[in-house]
Amino acid sequence: MLFRITGESSVEPVPAQKLAGLGILERQDLQEWVVEEPQILGEELLIVTSEYAGFENTLDRLDVLALDRDGKLVVVELKRDRADATTDLQALKYASFCSNLTAEDVQQLYQEFHSKNEATLSPEEVGNRFANFVDTDERIPVDETGWATFELDNRPRVVLAAGDFGTEITSPVLWLNQEYGLDISCVRLQAYEHDGGYLVQGQRIIPVPEAEEYMTKRRKKQDTQSTNRRPPTFNLLFERGVLREGDELLFNEAMFGEDWAPAGADERWDPEADLWRAVVTGKPGLSNNVSWCYDDEEYSFTGLTRAILLEISGGDDPYFSNAFWYWTHPEFDYQNLSDLRDAQVTASDRKSEHTN
Known part of the structure; x- marks a missing residue:
């Protein structure tokens, strides 16, 4: 909860409200805000595209596709209200679709999406943006065609962002994180009215920051056990x-x-x-x-x-x-x-x- 300080000794709570109750729309508002300022989700992201529908044999649309500072794809599924029982499965499906994208595919999607609001971007401009964004020990090279050259692994991260989450989502997400090492985050979105506008706060509830070190060690242990286990x-x-x-x-x-x-x-x-x-x-x-x-x-x-x-x-x-x-x-x-x-x-x- 936020608190408003109105005087030397006056402290007033500002209750969080449901996004739907404030008239905030999922696609026209929330999605656009995340595209404009992805730190709403609690981390630095390079937005690749939104409303992506480039999947074969389906009309499904991915809310937001991004890249994190480690150079991993991030599939973002947004719900302004409580996440429904299939939100996690929907996001995992999108992640499986995106697992086949190459670095050049992702840069071309970025070029197509961002050229709608800017002057047409050249491959060199896009490649340099990606090279400057991804945080590596050495700067990512740009090839002769202008694209940044780096490898994408086949396990995109998943971020579920919603007004609230029930156990039908948190339970399978925790299980997939802990037992299978999948990188799935749940971010609770809360909104507050303030001076005629809104304050929007994204709070990551899974994994909680205190558990990150534990989960990292657990994944390392599982990787070591898998390496040492006698192969079939x-x-x-x-x-x-x-x-x-x-x-x-x-x-x-x-x-x-x-x-x-x-x-x-x-x-x-x-x-x-x-x-x-x-x-x-x-x-x-x-x-x-x-x-x-x-x-x-x-x-x-x-x-x-x-x-x-x-x-x-x-x-x-x-x-x-x-x-x-x-x-x-x-x-x-x-x-x-x-x-x-x-x-x-x-x-x-x-x-x-x-x-x-």
């Missing part, structure tokens, strides 16, 4: 060149031991039969690493192994724990993939690398 077997073998797109693999006959031998499994095992063969897709998803020759469907190694066990016996191997034991690679003397991982073999150990 498929990814590691693919990076080493042990697995390549199109490699044929064979189900490991040795897995049918005395402790577990499904009825008829030994007789049915055939290295030429599609039931026992799979092809590496090269795809790094959770369920598309390998294609089963038996049905041409894509699976994870675990999913495919269980599908084969179900097909031949109607149930799981009671000792099942590691799907990579069940698959052998002909290019490595039919060793199973788990052993190939632990043996630190690489593409140079392939048979085909040593044959004429």
Whole structure:
């Protein structure tokens, strides 16, 4: 709350009012004010464009697109009243659309937007504005065409600015910030009547300044844990060149031991039969690493192994724990993939690398 001092001992509170109650409009007023003075949102921003509708197959319009001093894109979604339940999803959708923009794309959008109110800006003028705005150790260079040359990452920031926020917004925003490291801010906008005009104040409520250091440390910890975590077997073998797109693999006959031998499994095992063969897709998803020759469907190694066990016996191997034991690679003397991982073999150990 603001307070008006009217005398030596006279202090009067100035209550905040809803923007809608003061007749402030979302697009014609609030959006224009942010474009003219982005510090309403509590930070220095270079406004790139507003009412941006350059997304394929949709008529949606992004309220404001900006750049911060670190050279990151900022997607701004404005609501003059309480943010509705889909405000965060809407902004995340816009952020995903903008994640493909290049630095030159952004400068061209700036040129087009700001040339409406100024004399037509040249690429050199735009490039120099961007080079001067982004705060780096060394000044961003401008290329021969006039554009500033810098890299945009594919994770734009999101700023939600509204008259108020409920838990339907604050809860998912906090969760996305803390658990997934997404940079989403909530800024509460408050307005006050003053001398025939308005005072507008933007107060960031997520993340609160006191939590920023904590969240920064948390993200660093998650990054370190992610770096130190043992990578998935498929990814590691693919990076080493042990697995390549199109490699044929064979189900490991040795897995049918005395402790577990499904009825008829030994007789049915055939290295030429599609039931026992799979092809590496090269795809790094959770369920598309390998294609089963038996049905041409894509699976994870675990999913495919269980599908084969179900097909031949109607149930799981009671000792099942590691799907990579069940698959052998002909290019490595039919060793199973788990052993190939632990043996630190690489593409140079392939048979085909040593044959004429």
